[in-house]
Amino acid sequence: DAGVTQSPTHLIKTRGQHVTLRCSPISGHKSVSWYQQVLGQGPQFIFQYYEKEERGRGNFPDRFSARQFPNYSSELNVNALLLGDSALYLCASSLGRAGNSPLHFGNGTRLTVT
Amino acid sequence: AQRVTQPEKLLSVFKGAPVELKCNYSYSGSPELFWYVQYSRQRLQLLLRHISRESIKGFTADLNKGETSxxxxxxxxxxxxxxxxxxxxxxxxxxxxxxxxxxxxxx
Structure with missing residues (x-):
């Protein structure tokens, strides 16, 4: 079990730029979720994708978007970066959508916006 | 809206002593609650969930709907x-x- 893999591990961007973060779920998992974790806080939900469709969206601006591919991998895109977007972005996969399918987290991508 | 509150940011105990981490929630329906743990330099991982009522690594957690804890x-x-x-x-x-x-x- 390779676990959830995320790339890149670290990223430095300038305000106004665009960023794409990538996630590969555990084999067989059809659900991918994205979370943002700001220093000192718990992870905050951004998106859930299940079977390639958006199933849920958190309270984030439209600058944040995501998609899931036929192989169930996923990308998170953030446009017009702001300093406040600096955070650890976590991807999690699960077999299903419901709470009885526990989330398995990746190591995250550390995004720094300067 | 649902909310989860952990009132203690830091907790220090001696080896062999009991430890209790507090969690309170607000939710109008029947909650599904979990504890996740992150060890140093490791990823966030599931510790336990209330529906399974299991003990993992000696930890237990009881859902108290009356106290929403x-x-x-x-x-x-x-x-x-x-x-x-x-x-x-x-x-x-x-x-x-x-x-x-x-x-x-x-x-």
Whole structure:
């Protein structure tokens, strides 16, 4: 079990730029979720994708978007970066959508916006 | 709206002493609650969930609907229990996390 893999591990961007973060779920998992974790806080939900469709969206601006591919991998895109977007972005996969399918987290991508 | 509150940011205990991490929630429906743990330089991982009523690594958590609490307990803390602990509530498609409690177990 390779676990959830995320790339890149670290990223430095300038305000106004665009960023794409990538996630590969555990084999067989059809659900991918994205979370943002700001220093000192718990992870905050951004998106859930299940079977390639958006199933849920958190309270984030439209600058944040995501998609899931036929192989169930996923990308998170953030446009017009702001300093406040600096955070650890976590991807999690699960077999299903419901709470009885526990989330398995990746190591995250550390995004720094300067 | 659902909310998870962990009132303690830091908790320090001696090895062999009991440890209790507090978690309170607000949710109008029947909650699905979890404890996640992050050890140093490791990824966030599931510790236990209330529906399974299991004990993992000596930890237990009881859901108290009257007090809207889901406190995590261990009777005898070990040094390897030093970690960040998050309480989380699942609703429909997302987990809502508390701010987390950093536990340090001293020898």
């Amino acid at each position: 889901f406190h995590l307990k261990k009777p005898f803390a070990q040094e390897e229990d030093s970690a960040m602990y998050y309480c989380a509530l699942f609703n429909d498609y997302k987990l809502s996390f508390g701010a987390g409690t950093t536990v340090t177990v001293r020898a």
